Amino acid sequence: MNYMPGTASLIEDIDKKHLVLLRDGRTLIGFLRSIDQFANLVLHQTVERIHVGKKYGDIPRGIFVVRGENVVLLGEIDLEKESDTPLQQVSIEEILEEQRVEQQTKLEAEDRKRYIHYSRDGCRGSRKPGGAP
Amino acid sequence: ITTLFYSFFKSVVELKNDLSICGMLHSVDQYLNIKLTNISVTDPEKYPHMLSVKNCLIQGSVVPYMQLPADEIHKQLLQDVARKEPLPQKQ
Numbered sequence: 192m193n194y195m196p197g198t199a200s201l202i203e204d205i206d207k208k209h210l211v212l213l214r215d216g217r218t219l220i221g222f223l224r225s226i227d228q229f230a231n232l233v234l235h236q237t238v239e240r241i242h243v244g245k246k247y248g249d250i251p252r253g254i255f256v257v258r259g260e261n262v263v264l265l266g267e268i269d270l271e272k273e274s275d276t277p278l279q280q281v282s283i284e285e286i287l288e289e290q291r292v293e294q295q296t297k298l299e300a301e302d303r304k305r306y307i308h309y310s311r312d313g314c315r316g317s318r319k320p321g322g323a324p
Numbered sequence: 325i326t327t328l329f330y331s332f333f334k335s336v337v338e339l340k341n342d343l344s345i346c347g348m349l350h351s352v353d354q355y356l357n358i359k360l361t362n363i364s365v366t367d368p369e370k371y372p373h374m375l376s377v378k379n380c381l382i383q384g385s386v387v388p389y390m391q392l393p394a395d396e397i398h399k400q401l402l403q404d405v406a407r408k409e410p411l412p413q414k415q
Contacts, residue, residue: 200351201381210377214386216341218373230357230383242373263339263386266363266377273376 201226204267209234211257212264218242219255220268230259241286243293246279248286336366336391337382343371345380356384 204223211219211232218241221234234255241248281289336346337358344367347360361379365371 204381210373212343212373214341230381240373245372247373259383260385262383263341264343264345264380264382266374266380268376269378270376272378276372276375278372278375 201230201265204265208268208270210264210266210268211262212266213257214261214263219252219257220249221252221255223265227259230262230265232257232259232262232265241290242278243286243289245277246281246286246289248281248283250283335360335393337387338389338391339382340386340388343367345374345382347380350379353384356387358382358384358387358390 201223205226207223209221209223211221211234213219217239219234219237220240221237223232224235225233232255234257237252237255238249239252241250335349336344337360338344344365345360345363346366347363350359350361352358359379359381363374363377363380365374
């Protein structure tokens with residue numbers, strides 16, 4: 192019996208470990224305890240997992256109530272496959288440092304690109320679309 | 325029409341954040357939320373966190389499109405049913 196007709200049912204997924212991808216790019220892992228028709232979720236023993244390259248770090252977050260509109264993807268974690276992962280777990284400080292370095296290199300690359308565009312096109316390159324000529 | 329797509333295709337779902345997931349279409353709801361089973365990430369796995377996930381639910385609002393295998397779709401059947409379904413509602 193489908194309790195919420197018209198929705199992809201998450202009822203069978205309750206109390207199982209899930210991975211939630213959020214729109215802002217964050218990854219949460221926790222036990223799914225509660226759902227509703229908007230795919231709002233309650234996650235228990237949640238951990239925020241940060242991935243940089245082949246390393247990852249987990250930050251314990253406790254109980255999360257996630258608003259459904261921010262959810263990109265909800266995946267059931269296969270506990271056997273979880274122990275199989277080629278990724279290396281590191282401490283929280285280390286992964287946060289790696290993440291900071293990654294953001295830094297991304298920003299620098301974007302700055303460099305912007306500089307090249309500007310120096311190539313002159314003022315035209317930096318004009319906003321739809322603005323006055 | 326929703327019952328039509330329950331022929332289980334292996335389809336590729338591309339998300340707005342550039343993630344592409346391949347899997348068997350399990351179910352779809354009125355919001356076009358998609359449930360896939362036996363998933364694998366199609367592009368080089370720049371998204372390693374998906375390695376331990378076999379089944380997933382994808383929010384309808386983040387899917388710009390889905391690729392279905394062209395050879396597996398019975399085009400004639402699809403066209404016929406799509407044409408017939410709205411008729412009873414008109415009367």
